[in-house]
Amino acid sequence: MKSAGGKRALEGKARQSMTTNPASSGPRQVISVVDAVSFFVGIVVGIGIFRFSPLVAMNTANEYWFIGAWLAGGVATLIGALCYAEIAASKPNTGGEYHFLSSAYGRNVAVLFAWARCTVIQTGAIALVAFVFADYAAQLIPLGPYSTGIWAAVSIIGITLINIAGTMQGKATQIFFAIATVALVLIVALAGLMFSPSAPAPAPNATLSSGALGLAMVFVLLTYGGWNEIAYLSGEMRDVKRDMLRACIWGTLVVTVLYLAVNLAYLKAFGFAGLRDSKAVGADLMRVVAGDKGAILLSIVVCAAALSTLNATIFTGARVYYSLGRDIPAFAKLAAWDERGGNPLRAFVLQAVIALALVAFGAMTRDGLSTMVDYTSPVFWFFLMLVAISLFIFRIREPGLTRPFRVPLYPVLPGIFVLICAYLLWSSLAYTGKGALAGIGILALGLPLLLLAKRGDAGPQ
Numbered sequence: 234m235k236s237a238g239g240k241r242a243l244e245g246k247a248r249q250s251m252t253t254n255p256a257s258s259g260p261r262q263v264i265s266v267v268d269a270v271s272f273f274v275g276i277v278v279g280i281g282i283f284r285f286s287p288l289v290a291m292n293t294a295n296e297y298w299f300i301g302a303w304l305a306g307g308v309a310t311l312i313g314a315l316c317y318a319e320i321a322a323s324k325p326n327t328g329g330e331y332h333f334l335s336s337a338y339g340r341n342v343a344v345l346f347a348w349a350r351c352t353v354i355q356t357g358a359i360a361l362v363a364f365v366f367a368d369y370a371a372q373l374i375p376l377g378p379y380s381t382g383i384w385a386a387v388s389i390i391g392i393t394l395i396n397i398a399g400t401m402q403g404k405a406t407q408i409f410f411a412i413a414t415v416a417l418v419l420i421v422a423l424a425g426l427m428f429s430p431s432a433p434a435p436a437p438n439a440t441l442s443s444g445a446l447g448l449a450m451v452f453v454l455l456t457y458g459g460w461n462e463i464a465y466l467s468g469e470m471r472d473v474k475r476d477m478l479r480a481c482i483w484g485t486l487v488v489t490v491l492y493l494a495v496n497l498a499y500l501k502a503f504g505f506a507g508l509r510d511s512k513a514v515g516a517d518l519m520r521v522v523a524g525d526k527g528a529i530l531l532s533i534v535v536c537a538a539a540l541s542t543l544n545a546t547i548f549t550g551a552r553v554y555y556s557l558g559r560d561i562p563a564f565a566k567l568a569a570w571d572e573r574g575g576n577p578l579r580a581f582v583l584q585a586v587i588a589l590a591l592v593a594f595g596a597m598t599r600d601g602l603s604t605m606v607d608y609t610s611p612v613f614w615f616f617l618m619l620v621a622i623s624l625f626i627f628r629i630r631e632p633g634l635t636r637p638f639r640v641p642l643y644p645v646l647p648g649i650f651v652l653i654c655a656y657l658l659w660s661s662l663a664y665t666g667k668g669a670l671a672g673i674g675i676l677a678l679g680l681p682l683l684l685l686a687k688r689g690d691a692g693p694q
Contacts, residue, residue, distance in 0.1 A: 273462075273485075281456030286496055287514050289452050300497070311485045312650050316624050316650050321464050327465065342619070352679070358605075361605035362539050364605065367381040392543050395544070398574060417533065422495045424527075555568055567580050612672050
């Protein structure tokens with residue numbers, strides 16, 4: 234029988250081994266429904282609601298079609314979230330979409346997706362949101378001629394350091410920013426509904442083509458974008474089979490209510506014709522309500538929303554690097570899970586480095602935000618379409634798989650989701666600029682990784 238001292242020594246060695254050996258440590262189930270909803274809302278509610286509403290109005294015939302488009306966006310988001318809930322609850326994994334694509338199409342597609350997410354989709358999104366934060370932070374606290382680039386870099390470094398400190402710190406930060414964002418957006422909506430003067434009578438109805446309405450939905454769904462990030466929480470949720478569905482439904486409802494409230498406030502303050510003419514609708518609304526102080530409040534709202542999105546995007550993004558490291562021996566170091574922080578520390582560092590490089594690239598262009606939108610959109614919608622199709626593959630190939638939740642009205646709702654993704658893929662190619670070609674080119678540079686994947690001994694995780 235071992236002595237108490239010997240037993241403690243062995244336990245100490247075991248703990249040390251778990252910390253230093255990636256294979257012996259891994260994700261822990263610490264994400265609750267509230268945590269997941271805060272990530273969902275924090276990612277989705279961003280600057281789109283303060284930028285795209287006039288563009289949606291320009292491509293709809295009247296205020297009824299306008300509100301209907303935003304309601305349709307909520308329905309489309311719910312359909313997509315339900316599809317993800319079925320896949321994630323039946324195949325929970327920290328790798329999220331990487332794991333889904335690997336299971337459906339094989340490791341080659343998954344590895345190419347991981348490359349795209351690491352170099353285009355996620356890091357591009359991080360840089361994009363950082364530019365949004367920087368644009369408004371620079372108005373509040375200017376830092377000289379390079380103010381935007383400095384604020385963008387500071388936001389990425391700061392939020393990354395918070396997440397490196399630990400998963401619990403990242404969760405707490407997300408809950409704080411999500412609550413602050415929802416509260417501030419509600420303040421903007423209520424201020425517009427209650428204190429703005431009534432707008433003039435609406436203009437006569439216009440007749441618009443179906444193509445114009447389709448373009449309106451492009452902007453609406455861009456504003457609702459980002460909800461798919463919840464898939465990367467599936468491997469760390471306490472009860473994924475029950476909580477994933479709840480998080481998707483509650484997250485969608487919160488976002489849809491917020492967006493409808495803000496757009497109703499816009500209509501009350503400006504009317505439909507006035508909304509179409511607004512160039513900075515959020516700032517214009519707050520100036521109507523509270524003058525220049527209102528414009529300052531809006532800057533604070535956008536900064537809070539951007540930081541909320543940035544934290545959630547950085548938190549979920551690093552999980553793909555972790556999965557890539559498990560599948561490709563050449564990147565095995567990325568699979569190191571830091572036991573003390575409960576997170577993929579090295580993945581956070583690499584992700585930040587790539588995102589900062591994209592910030593530098595965007596800062597050299599005329600409009601860093603637009604460049605990042607063009608850079609990420611086609612690649613993002615292509616892989617989201619593949620995930621949507623994978624639901625059909627899993628239903629056909631694995632009929633006996635335990636599915637805690639099944640998408641209702643199958644195959645109609647998943648089919649609609651596939652068509653939405655296909656349409657937005659086409660739109661992102663048709664309406665974006667040279668940045669889209671850069672994103673596709675970076676994706677092509679990842680093809681040699683497939684050779685490394687074939688050399689790996691481990692199968693898809």
